[in-house]
Amino acid sequence: xxxxxxxxxxxxxxxxxxxxSREPVGSKALVxxxxxxxxxxxxxxxMAALEDEGLIVAPHTSAGRIPTDKGYRVFVDQISxxxxxxxxxRRAVQTLLDSSDDLHEMMSRTVRLLSQLTHQVAVLQxxxxxxxxxxxxxLVALAPRRVLAVVILSxxxxxxxxxxxxxxxxxxxxxxxxxxxxxxxxxxxPVQAADxxxxxxxxxxxxxxxxxxxxxGQLDQLLAARREDRIIMxxxxxxxxxxxxxxxxxxxxxxxxxxxxxxxxxLTEMEQDVRGLSVRIGSENSGSLAETSxxxxxxxxxxxxxxxxxxPTRMDYPGTMTAVRAIARYLSRILSQ
Amino acid sequence: xxxxxxxxxxxxxxxxxxxxSREPVGSKALVxxxxxxxxxxxxxxxMAALEDEGLIVAPHTSAGRIPTDKGYRVFVDQISxxxxxxxxxRRAVQTLLDSSDDLHEMMSRTVRLLSQLTHQVAVLQxxxxxxxxxxxxxLVALAPRRVLAVVILSxxxxxxxxxxxxxxxxxxxxxxxxxxxxxxxxxxxPVQAADxxxxxxxxxxxxxxxxxxxxxGQLDQLLAARREDRIIMxxxxxxxxxxxxxxxxxxxxxxxxxxxxxxxxxLTEMEQDVRGLSVRIGSENSGSLAETSxxxxxxxxxxxxxxxxxxPTRMDYPGTMTAVRAIARYLSRILSQ
DNA sequence: CTTGGCACTTGAACTCGACGAGTGCTAAGT
DNA sequence: ACTTAGCACTCGTCGAGTTCAAGTGCCAAG
Numbered sequence: 227x228x229x230x231x232x233x234x235x236x237x238x239x240x241x242x243x244x245x246x247s248r249e250p251v252g253s254k255a256l257v258x259x260x261x262x263x264x265x266x267x268x269x270x271x272x273m274a275a276l277e278d279e280g281l282i283v284a285p286h287t288s289a290g291r292i293p294t295d296k297g298y299r300v301f302v303d304q305i306s307x308x309x310x311x312x313x314x315x316r317r318a319v320q321t322l323l324d325s326s327d328d329l330h331e332m333m334s335r336t337v338r339l340l341s342q343l344t345h346q347v348a349v350l351q352x353x354x355x356x357x358x359x360x361x362x363x364x365l366v367a368l369a370p371r372r373v374l375a376v377v378i379l380s381x382x383x384x385x386x387x388x389x390x391x392x393x394x395x396x397x398x399x400x401x402x403x404x405x406x407x408x409x410x411x412x413x414x415x416p417v418q419a420a421d422x423x424x425x426x427x428x429x430x431x432x433x434x435x436x437x438x439x440x441x442x443g444q445l446d447q448l449l450a451a452r453r454e455d456r457i458i459m460x461x462x463x464x465x466x467x468x469x470x471x472x473x474x475x476x477x478x479x480x481x482x483x484x485x486x487x488x489x490x491x492x493l494t495e496m497e498q499d500v501r502g503l504s505v506r507i508g509s510e511n512s513g514s515l516a517e518t519s520x521x522x523x524x525x526x527x528x529x530x531x532x533x534x535x536x537x538p539t540r541m542d543y544p545g546t547m548t549a550v551r552a553i554a555r556y557l558s559r560i561l562s563q
Numbered sequence: 564x565x566x567x568x569x570x571x572x573x574x575x576x577x578x579x580x581x582x583x584s585r586e587p588v589g590s591k592a593l594v595x596x597x598x599x600x601x602x603x604x605x606x607x608x609x610m611a612a613l614e615d616e617g618l619i620v621a622p623h624t625s626a627g628r629i630p631t632d633k634g635y636r637v638f639v640d641q642i643s644x645x646x647x648x649x650x651x652x653r654r655a656v657q658t659l660l661d662s663s664d665d666l667h668e669m670m671s672r673t674v675r676l677l678s679q680l681t682h683q684v685a686v687l688q689x690x691x692x693x694x695x696x697x698x699x700x701x702l703v704a705l706a707p708r709r710v711l712a713v714v715i716l717s718x719x720x721x722x723x724x725x726x727x728x729x730x731x732x733x734x735x736x737x738x739x740x741x742x743x744x745x746x747x748x749x750x751x752x753p754v755q756a757a758d759x760x761x762x763x764x765x766x767x768x769x770x771x772x773x774x775x776x777x778x779x780g781q782l783d784q785l786l787a788a789r790r791e792d793r794i795i796m797x798x799x800x801x802x803x804x805x806x807x808x809x810x811x812x813x814x815x816x817x818x819x820x821x822x823x824x825x826x827x828x829x830l831t832e833m834e835q836d837v838r839g840l841s842v843r844i845g846s847e848n849s850g851s852l853a854e855t856s857x858x859x860x861x862x863x864x865x866x867x868x869x870x871x872x873x874x875p876t877r878m879d880y881p882g883t884m885t886a887v888r889a890i891a892r893y894l895s896r897i898l899s900q
Numbered sequence: 901c902t903t904g905g906c907a908c909t910t911g912a913a914c915t916c917g918a919c920g921a922g923t924g925c926t927a928a929g930t
Numbered sequence: 931a932c933t934t935a936g937c938a939c940t941c942g943t944c945g946a947g948t949t950c951a952a953g954t955g956c957c958a959a960g
Binding site for chain 1 (some may be wrong): 665699701709711715717719721724725797798800803806812818821
Binding site for chain 3 (some may be wrong): 587589590591603607608610611621624625626627
């Protein structure tokens with residue numbers, strides 16, 4: 227046993243106690259509650275060293291220490307294996323997530339479950355299904371100058387958009403265009419679809435040119451930025467559970483969470499480690515999320531979409547990591563049928 | 564000028580000052596800031612009377628008074644005319660809500676706008692469009708045993724559901740069934756559709772009986788409980804803006820808001836008065852919402868769906884009522900094209 | 901390198917008293 | 931009958947002072 231191991235043990239103990247008690251932890255309490263085979267004075271030396279390294283701080287002279295963001299980071303990086311879910315939790319997951327025919331329903335249950343398991347705010351990004359292809363296209367006249375375009379993808383996703391046209395639209399034109407577009411788009415991925423649309427436009431008869439142009443534009447947008455890039459959320463009430471966790475207000479955090487764009491960028495930025503998990507701690511995040519930690523995992527085909535939780539930096543990292551990873555895996559499995 | 568009017572003036576002044584300052588208001592401050600033509604002693608007498616009636620209370624002996632829920636109620640009932648929006652606000656509404664092609668987009672913008680105008684949590688129930696009719700039906704085979712059913716309504720709503728079947732499904736059967744169902748459903752409202760489905764089932768050829776049964780069941784559910792009964796929300800961060808407003812935690816309130824069922828029932832229960840508005844104050848609500856006030860208005864065809872805001876009982880009622888009513892009217896107008 | 905001992909720091913909790921905002925009541929005025 | 935001035939009284943807030951104990955850092959000895 228060289229010097230490093232015990233120091234890490236001490237750090238680990240501090241993190242665990244602080245997460246459990248929310249109170250700065252002193253050297254005495256540490257030796258009482260953990261079997262480090264040394265006295266409090268020794269621990270004090272270690273703590274002084276840890277403080278020099280910037281892993282813990284004392285809020286004031288006569289109080290114990292609390293971990294810094296950097297301290298949590300080291301703690302998290304130390305975690306070598308992610309424990310599996312408990313049997314009871316696994317049962318809960320299976321009961322709640324099995325037998326759901328509807329994608330939205332499924333997603334909604336998943337995010338609620340994750341929030342309950344972790345007691346944190348859970349976020350879930352709709353899956354990127356880039357490998358899905360256009361399966362069907364429907365153009366419906368809602369009103370003389372209003373057309374609804376619906377695209378159905380092989381993944382089971384359905385996206386729609388309403389278009390207002392300059393001139394009245396005849397059922398005949400609409401049908402012709404539908405067949406024409408569909409011929410050029412069928413089986414293409416959303417990425418390829420832009421080319422398909424261009425090819426289709428070339429063959430449009432003169433009289434439908436204008437309508438086709440408008441429709442093609444909307445279809446292009448529809449396929450490019452699909453509704454998938456949405457985030458759903460559950461358990462925001464957990465932010466308010468322990469008022470001490472967010473000394474200022476939780477207002478800015480709620481705002482940031484409602485601002486889906488920000489959250490989306492954050493999730494996409496986060497790179498997963500070998501365990502398929504990514505953890506961002508406190509000040510590693512920018513803006514209003516700088517006092518929160520985010521634990522996320524990719525799921526689904528290519529692990530392109532993310533799910534995860536947002537909570538206070540003072541968080542049960544091992545347990546939360548377990549839950550996030552488990553849900554991500556389970557969801558992946560279900561999505562691949 | 565009989566006795567009643569001034570007492571009401573005093574109540575009104577108390578509510579206004581308290582809403583503005585969040586501090587108990589005393590007799591002295593009242594005569595300073597409002598032109599009641601009387602002395603503080605007289606006001607004190609009125610206040611004592613108001614307290615006897617249970618409209619205001621003193622948090623402690625040597626503090627001013629604050630309105631009770633009952634006091635707010637009387638105050639709100641006194642409001643005879645709802646002011647229109649300011650010019651600037653009206654401009655903002657028009658800029659933000661015009662030219663939106665997509666229903667979801669529209670709803671989402673509306674709810675955010677309402678939240679910004681009122682500085683409260685805004686909630687918006689998707690419109691009941693019972694008069695809309697089935698416009699199109701699409702059955703797509705996603706996998707050998709997985710079929711996606713998509714229903715397009717004349718209102719532009721699109722609903723979908725995936726179905727897992729016992730046996731492999733052939734494209735031919737699917738096409739036949741689609742035509743068959745569509746023939747029986749086209750032009751029907753969701754309510755009538757149940758009958759249509761039954762009629763359709765009668766004509767299904769023997770070999771497709773089973774598949775048709777499964778599909779019909781799902782379609783029935785799909786049409787019965789459509790995605791419309793959903794609520795979207797914006798501005799939850801406003802709950803945290805003034806910590807004093809919710810002495811306990813805002814946790815339970817966030818929970819209640821996430822529990823869409825509760826919120827939905829509340830909204831449907833609320834009956835609108837002559838002005839098209841309904842106001843529920845504090846303890847008039849049950850459960851966790853007992854310390855909040857809700858202001859709602861119906862909108863859309865038949866004013867069947869509701870939108871509104873949820874905030875602290877200490878709220879700018881006149882202003883919020885103005886905004887809610889304006890948004891409801893504006894949205895109604897747009898929805899009717 | 902560990903440990904016991906010890907002086908020192910410092911926030912939390914409590915008490916105490918002065919202060920002041922606000923009331924209710926009474927008696928006089930209109 | 932209502933309004934008003936005056937006044938005694940109540941209580942919560944604020945600040946100062948004090949005690950208490952947790953926890954530290956350091957030193958000298960093992």
